[in-house]
Amino acid sequence: MSEHRKFVLWAMTFFAACTSIVAQDPSGEIRIDTELAAFEVSVSDAKGAPIRGLTARDFRVLENGHERSIDFFQPIKKKDATRPLSVVFALDVSGSMTEPELEKLRSAMDRFVKRLADYESQFAVLSFAMNVKTNQDFTNRPDRIERALKNLKRDQDGLSTHAYDAVDQAVRMVVRKAPRSIRDRVPRRAVILITDGFPVGDIVSSSTVIERANDAETSVFSVLLPSYSKLQRGGRRIPTPLEASGLSERTGGISIAANESNFDPIFDALAEELTASYAIAFYPIEDEKPGERPGERIVKIEARSGLKVRQNRTSYRPAN
DSSP: OOOHHHHHHHHHTTTTSEEEEEEOOOOOOOEEEEEEEEEEEEOOOSSSSSOOOOOOGGEEETTTTTTOOOOOEEESSSSSSOOOOEEEEEEEEESOOOOHHHHHHHHHHHHHHHHHGGGEEEEEEEEESSSSEEEEESSSOOOHHHHHHOOOOSSSSSBOOOOOHHHHHHHHHHHHHSSSSSBBOOOOEEEEEEEEEBBBOOOOOHHHHHHHHHTTTTEEEEOOSTTTTTTTTOOOOOOOOOHHHHTGGGGOOOOEEOOOSOOOHHHHHHHHHTEEEEEEEEOOOOOOOTTTTOOOOEEEEEEETEEEESOOOOOOOOOO
């Protein structure tokens, strides 16, 4: 089977926690051969700057402490290369969002969307307070996202901030509505959550959202608004409940604290993060005895010396 055909087939099923790789028997029938364990990886230098241009030879994969060969590797690059993006914005419009903040966010997000349009990206918009609302389904048209952001309205009651429910709905939206492939290329999936970091009244727990995001191969990036941030002595921020939950870090994303003056640098940093990631996958080795149920396997992905690796999940369970 050609390498191109292998990748196209892999791309169609990449987003399952463990995806199937297929082959063709002499009769021409497509059949399942084995399972593929897939991970989303971001790499930064000692100063935190994203690193692009790495190859599979720059990475090392350890499964339960044993080195595994990398069987599939895809970076995100601009224009003519391999990985577009599927991004859902989840915006807090409860009382924690001020009108000046909302206006600044619109401007920064418009710029962000236009910047990433060259990557054949698809965007969607959700807003939330007590309820979660879909403002715009997935589209590749920046003007539709701009219109959806322009029409956002603050919730005047401000009684609840269902941040975890919003991320949960965003993840389900990615699974059900985001393109599984774009021109035979598998998109990177992400949710950008914009909130004050103090969820109130959620139905879904943070641990459930993290599990569902990992199953959907979706990273959560959090932008924390300054409206109600509390400071310790010396001007240091107190970590918010959202940060303490590990929602971003445990799904391969990051949390960034905003200031009141300018959101543009934050969304510039997010654009850098989203366009400097790598998809790494390998064939699991059958270590279990016949009839034994596969157990959870711990995976650590390393890069060459001096580089920091952040992966969307740290374990997986092979299919039976």
